[in-house]
Structures are given as C-alpha cells and as structure tokens.
Amino acid sequence: MTDLFINYRRQDCPAATGRLCDRLHAELGADRVFFDVGDIVPGADFVDTLERAVAGASVVLSLVGPRWLQAAAGDGSRRLDDPQDFVRREIELALARGTPVIPVLLEGAGMPAAEALPPSLRPFARCQAVALANDRWEADLRSLLDVLAQRYGIHPDPARAQAQPAQGRTRTAPAMAAAMVADLAELLAHPRALIVRRVQDGVAAGSGGALLPALAMLLLCLLLGNLLLGVVMEGPLYRWVVPGVALGLLAAAALSAMLAAAWRAVRRAPCWRSVAPPFAYLYGGAWLYFCAGACVMLLGLELAQPHVLERYLAQAAQAGSAGLPAASALLAQALHGPGMAGFVLGLAAWLAGGAWCLRGWAVFRVALNAGRLAAWCATLLWLSLLASLGALAGWVAAA
Structure with a gap:
C-alpha cells in the first residue's frame, strides 16, 4: 500500500x-x-x-x-x-x-x-x-x-521525518510523543491517508507491527475522549476515565472481531489481522468526535442551568429506566441560550464525525484488497450482526 x-x-x-x-x-x-x-x-x-x-x-x-x-x-x-x-x-x-x-x-x-x-x-x-x-x-x-x-x-510530514530514528537508534520519548500528536492530527483530518500509511509501515516492520501502533492510537483517543467527558461531569476524573478506557477497549475488540467475522464470511479467509489495525484507528477517531460533541452539548447545558447534569443523573438513578422520561425533561428545560448553542455545535461535531467515518471506512477495501461489492456485503453483514445483538439485548432486558 x-x-x-x-x-x-x-x-x-x-x-x-x-x-x-x-x-x-x-x-x-x-x-x-x-x-x-x-x-x-x-x-x-x-x-x-x-x-x-x-x-x-x-x-x-x-x-x-x-x-x-x-x-x-x-x-x-x-x-x-x-x-x-x-x-x-x-x-x-x-x-x-x-x-x-x-x-x-x-x-x-x-x-x-x-x-x-x-x-x-x-x-x-x-x-x-x-x-x-x-x-x-x-x-x-x-x-x-x-x-x-x-x-x-x-x-x-516533517514531524514524522524528525521522529523517524536513524538506523540502529531508538526513539526518544519526546520524539514518540511528537509523532503520536502528528499522527492524531492527520487521523482526524485525513483518516484514509494516515491509516493506509501506518498499516503499510507496520506490515513492513513484521509481526505485530501494524497492530501495536494502532492500539497505541486507540488508547490515546480513548484517554483524551474520556478526559473531555470527565471535565464536564461531576466527580473526580478517574471515575470516568478508567472505566471509559476499559469499556472502550472491550467494545473495540468485540466490534472488530465481529467485523472480521463478516469479512471472513465474504472473503472465505481469515481477516482479523487486516481488519483490527484499521478498525482501531477508526474507532479511536470516532470516539474522539463523539466525546467532543458530547462535551460541547453538556457544557452548554451546564451554562444554561447549573448542576442540571447532577440532578439528571440523581433522578435517573433513583427512578430507574421508568423514570428516564421525567429525568430527561430536566435536560429539555436547559435547551435555551447557551444550552441550545451547545446542542447545535455538538450535533455539528457528531455529523462531522459521521462524515469522517464514511470517508475512512474505505480503508478496509485497501487493507483487504477488495472491491466495492465485497465491502458493501461485509459492512451490511456487520451492521446486521450489531442489530441482531441489540434486539437480543433489548429482549433480555424486557424479560
């Protein structure tokens, strides 16, 4: 590639x-x-x-x-x-x-x-x-x-060139940090170009070379995203960051395994090593876009009506799922002034993230050397698996 x-x-x-x-x-x-x-x-x-x-x-x-x-x-x-x-x-x-x-x-x-x-x-x-x-x-x-x-x-990519070690040397911590920041900026702007290049570099480096950098980027995105959420939520940061990163890793592993299974059904060959690294990049970037939008929305609500999130969480926890409509009415009351502005800006961030995902999704065709029909079939099969699991979870919860 x-x-x-x-x-x-x-x-x-x-x-x-x-x-x-x-x-x-x-x-x-x-x-x-x-x-x-x-x-x-x-x-x-x-x-x-x-x-x-x-x-x-x-x-x-x-x-x-x-x-x-x-x-x-x-x-x-x-x-x-x-x-x-x-x-x-x-x-x-x-x-x-x-x-x-x-x-x-x-x-x-x-x-x-x-x-x-x-x-x-x-x-x-x-x-x-x-x-x-x-x-x-x-x-x-x-x-x-x-x-x-x-x-x-x-x-x-000057930052990448400066961070690239000479033959026989090891990277310093500042050089690695600079390279990660440069990669993150390029990932959020041009996902396909960055992912293709990094996967290519990893394949050339040998076993595990493509997955380890992708996992590092995923961890960075999960950490930054959960820090954004933790800033606007009540309580110490570790209450949001640690569980958020752990759940994000589990979700990424499960979703990538399901996507690899969908591709295997289409290609009739094992695909996890080709699917997991690109998916880690895409999941991390999508999570950052989601958290940025949520952070702006929540910040707007807090400015419009202080402590509304704290009251919402308390009422939702006390009333359970049956009381969610009443608890959600508290948030609706804050949708004016800064609350409405935050909602619009946050929604714009989510739409931008959705467009970013659609642009980046084509990277799987490159990684797997597949045509459009195979990509569509694998994606639709993956979405069908997600929908089936969602329906099953809803049925179990209702029962």
Whole structure:
C-alpha cells in the first residue's frame, strides 16, 4: 500500500517522467510513491505486483504526454486498444475501485477526448487534469502537491521525518510523543491517508507491527475522549476515565472481531489481522468526535442551568429506566441560550464525525484488497450482526 501510484508509458516523456518522480520521492519519500522502474524486486510477478500496487494506492497519477494517445505497438496498432496494455489496465483497475485518478499533462499534452478512448477508459476523460509546463514547472508542481495535500491528505510530514530514528537508534520519548500528536492530527483530518500509511509501515516492520501502533492510537483517543467527558461531569476524573478506557477497549475488540467475522464470511479467509489495525484507528477517531460533541452539548447545558447534569443523573438513578422520561425533561428545560448553542455545535461535531467515518471506512477495501461489492456485503453483514445483538439485548432486558 502506497500513497501514490505512477501510471505512465516509458516511451512517452521519459525525461519529464523521471524529473517528476525524483521530485515526488524527495517531497514525500520513496516508500510512499510506487514507480515500477525501481519498486519491483527481481523475480517478482510483474503483473501481480503492478495490480496489487494500484489496488493499494490512495491516488493514481496518470502521466499523459504528447504521444500518450497514439502510442503504437510493433504491429502498428494503437496500444490503448489492447486490453492487455499495462497503462490501460492500471487505469481501468483504479477507476473500477473508485481510486482517484489525476491525469498529469506533460510537455504541452492535452486531455484526450472521451470519443478517442476505449469504452472502459472513457470515464478517464472526465477526471480533472493537472498540467506541468516546462516553463512554469515549479509553480505547477507546487499546485499538484497542494492538491494532494489538501484534498487527499498526501503531504510531507516533517514531524514524522524528525521522529523517524536513524538506523540502529531508538526513539526518544519526546520524539514518540511528537509523532503520536502528528499522527492524531492527520487521523482526524485525513483518516484514509494516515491509516493506509501506518498499516503499510507496520506490515513492513513484521509481526505485530501494524497492530501495536494502532492500539497505541486507540488508547490515546480513548484517554483524551474520556478526559473531555470527565471535565464536564461531576466527580473526580478517574471515575470516568478508567472505566471509559476499559469499556472502550472491550467494545473495540468485540466490534472488530465481529467485523472480521463478516469479512471472513465474504472473503472465505481469515481477516482479523487486516481488519483490527484499521478498525482501531477508526474507532479511536470516532470516539474522539463523539466525546467532543458530547462535551460541547453538556457544557452548554451546564451554562444554561447549573448542576442540571447532577440532578439528571440523581433522578435517573433513583427512578430507574421508568423514570428516564421525567429525568430527561430536566435536560429539555436547559435547551435555551447557551444550552441550545451547545446542542447545535455538538450535533455539528457528531455529523462531522459521521462524515469522517464514511470517508475512512474505505480503508478496509485497501487493507483487504477488495472491491466495492465485497465491502458493501461485509459492512451490511456487520451492521446486521450489531442489530441482531441489540434486539437480543433489548429482549433480555424486557424479560
């Protein structure tokens, strides 16, 4: 899994292609850019390696030069008309998986018209292109890097580079803390880019390499989220933080196991090692969004009507589940002024968290190298399992 996959034709603009790839390696790091000349080890299956690299990429850069459209094979036929042409197959695979494809126009090339492309490539003509002109190379390249950073979360990570230890050294505590903070900020802004990169780094590190950093991030998110809740709730912080972190870990383990079971039913193969690390990141981020929204809501209620939460909890504990409607009326009375403002802002945080989860959920397709249909089936099966357990718990409580 890499951030960028470079789709190109070797005979088309070789100088500009090499110049661009050298710059991307310098800006992002060679491990985040797949360029087949140096990234396929001797003896590896060329076709399989390319297809897996496309499937695991966050963005595909398709380099289009003046000879891209009319490039011909040895027999004179146009190469794009050959279903086995690598450039064509890589673009088709990216489009089929919903991976963003950015055409990069080199040496004055224009975007090909849809009518000039094979039917399977015609959606490529609708992709927004970026031009890199020789006379304004630096400015155009900076615009491309800005697009990758702002829209797709692919950007240089100075904190990560500084925290990365030299060969043979160990990380210091401040460096690890700085790296965690940088990762958390990127996770909340660009979940897919961060998770894919961290899972890739973990897989390269060996057994347990992907799960341990994910577990550390989950613990950090649970701790911060429960601290936010503890600040606005009555009583000492440890009453909320310790049980909250413990319950969060148990919930994350149970939910990830159920999701892995759903994926196993779809893929017919064990999936827990591939599902657990991404799920830990997503669960931690979702919990932070939830706690931030709840904190704003509760703070607004307290400002509108002091000690309303204390009275609500006391009345709910005394009356039990039958008295919840009456206890909830206390909260409704505080929905004015700061209480209503806090409710609206908290709801906005929850909606943002929901959108964040939807954006990040696609990471499972990358981690498991799966298509849209498999992802939908696994997700729906997982939701069905959750709904069934919820219904069973309600029935047991009612009985």
